[in-house]
Amino acid sequence: MPHNPDHPPAKKFKPGSPFFRIDKKPGMLLPRKENASVPIDVQRKNLPIYQAKSQLINQLRQLHNAVLIGETGSGKTTQIPQYLYEAGIGRQGIVAVTQPRRVAAISLATRVAEEKRTQLGKLVGYTVRFEDVTSSETKLKFMTDGMLLREAIGDPLLLRYTVVVLDEAHERTVHTDVLFGVVKAAQRKRREQNKVPLKVIVMSATMDVDLFSQYFNKSPVLYLEGRQHPIQMYYTKQPQSDYLQAALVSVFQIHQEAPASHDILVFMTGQEEIEALARTCRDIAKHLPDSCGPMTVIPLYASLPPAQQLRVFQPAPKGCRKVILSTNIAETSITISGIKYVIDTGMVKAKRFNPESGLEVLAVQRVSKAQAWQRAGRAGREDSGSVYRLYTEDEFDNLIPMTVPEIQRCNLASVVLQLLALGIPDVMNFDFMSKPSPEAMRSAVEQLDLLGAVGRKGEQVTLTPLGKKMASFPLEPRYAKTILLSPDFQCSEEVLTIVSLLSVDTVLYNPPARREECLAARKKFTTSEGDHLTLLNIYRAFKKVNANKEWCRENFVNSRNMSMVGEVRAQLREICLKVGEQVPNITSNQVSQHGCSSARGESAHCNFSKCVGGNISPLRSSNRLMNSNMEIFHLNKSMIFPYDLSLFTHNDLSFSPLYQLSMKLESCGSDTGSVRRCLAHGLFMNAAELQPDGSYTALDTHQPVAIHPSSVLFQAKPAYVVFNELLHTSKCYMRDLCLVDADWLVEAAPEYFRRKLRPTKS
């Protein structure tokens, strides 16, 4: 390493003003080493928030809205719900506390249950996807914000709740932002309808609270003190052209000067640069003089296998320094104790969305001030610390104050669909705290219109019956549509599998060092029909060997993600059966108009038994039937998928009313052509056509696109394909492709393709 001892790299830094911040959150995210000798009541009383308890209770009793700024470590998230409960505020209903992340909801509930000395799931519980640990006794309920949003579709006034606490509001996730509007509307409507009032408490860590306060009817802002540890800030004297080099130099400067027990956390942008820097650090560390102690370098990013992620929590051997190179996963999701130094490159990789091209771009960009403070706060969580910013103080001053809320930089199709499902009357003018651009809203409505999810009454956008069904799936609208279309093609079982595979992190494991082995193993499953069907083959093989771990290793399949596919699939399947109940009764005439398939009662019967395990009691079934009848009564005739009337004539009791009103879930067996046809119908907006020169053009925007080298179709030249997504890196790449016929695209959306398609070549 080019290191001149006369000019220590740290001389490049100059101190900024000291910065005080509390950054310790009890019960949050991590297995804490609890001081067993301190009783839990004493621990509660030692929290900074305890001093303000009675004052807080008085305020919260009177206010309908409050914004609470509690620096992390104040204990607000664990204590406020308990204070409310103990003071009898909102006892008629449930206090909901929302979190952006599952782990946070679960660990907070666990901690609060412990503090209340009750079993988790009784007084205190939590609800996240796939897990509901609540009961009729539950009064304090921690949940993901996405989960509350789902609940709101069935109950827009949130009548089960008397208080909703929106925690971590400063993170501004799409779900939190939509929830802002939903709770505000629920609050107003409940007042208008003389129902039990809804109290809304917004909790945030940042000082930028005007927006929250303004939005919630100029609600008062309550400030909570936290535990403070001083942090010394350093900025570079000169702007750095190469932040990686600057990070490297800083790491070794600190390594030479600081005691070995002081760990370093470096914030970087992504896997590749983290692994590269880790290698360089290890190389250099090997050749340092003996006066320098050893160093252990640990990479940290989300796609790392869990076992390797856990390494960041293990203390380094005595006399050895721990250096963690991390993405922004260490900003919020993973909390590491013992960090004394933070090095902030000031850069982050983030997604941006262009509504005109429909393109999402993942790009390295500068962090916001708020993000820089968040990173800084990670030093000195237990004690004072230092932060080295690899940029000048001027550069810091020029950063944008807050990260642009996610809702202003993502595809809004699912958001708009959800808002419509919530019964929002005027979606285009929904009361967002930070409005997305009108183009982004229009583009979302257009997309939903093409999928048949929305219609228009004058200026108003309305939900179609199909759209209503689509909204009940936790999926992007086009995947929900594909599932709902699948009975038309008798391939629901396959489509459910494929969509589930696409909803989880990749199930394919690609270690660069074993590339050849990996390709050879994958060849067994590869089909010229494309990536979707290749994935389906892998899933079928996985099932055939009963999820055998050894098989997974041999075939480079991520068994954990594969099990998740199973969970998602079961959930989607259940939703299929439920939305099927909403199917209106239609005449055989209508059925033939929609090209209904022949009845295959036997296979359907098997599918049904598999799913509910014969546990549906007659009473439950008949209740469902009554509900279904009401649905039938209310819905109009605009049916979208055929419904098999012949099943009604079946005498077998196990053909309960539930089943008879369900979607028919069939398997197409080896007839994979029908799966591709179904995918063509669902993904027709993402279609591309081979050009005479061998390149591809997207049919939607006419932009040039290319097959991503990771696709099984990379070396093939199919005339027409549909794809899951476009990824703009060195080129505009299509990812996850499926071979289709041009005819299928035309039959999927004749109007649309009349404009887009060139005459078909033979």
Next chain:
DNA sequence: GAGCACTGC
């Protein structure tokens, strides 16, 4: 012949 930050229903 490329490479994808992080969540969540």
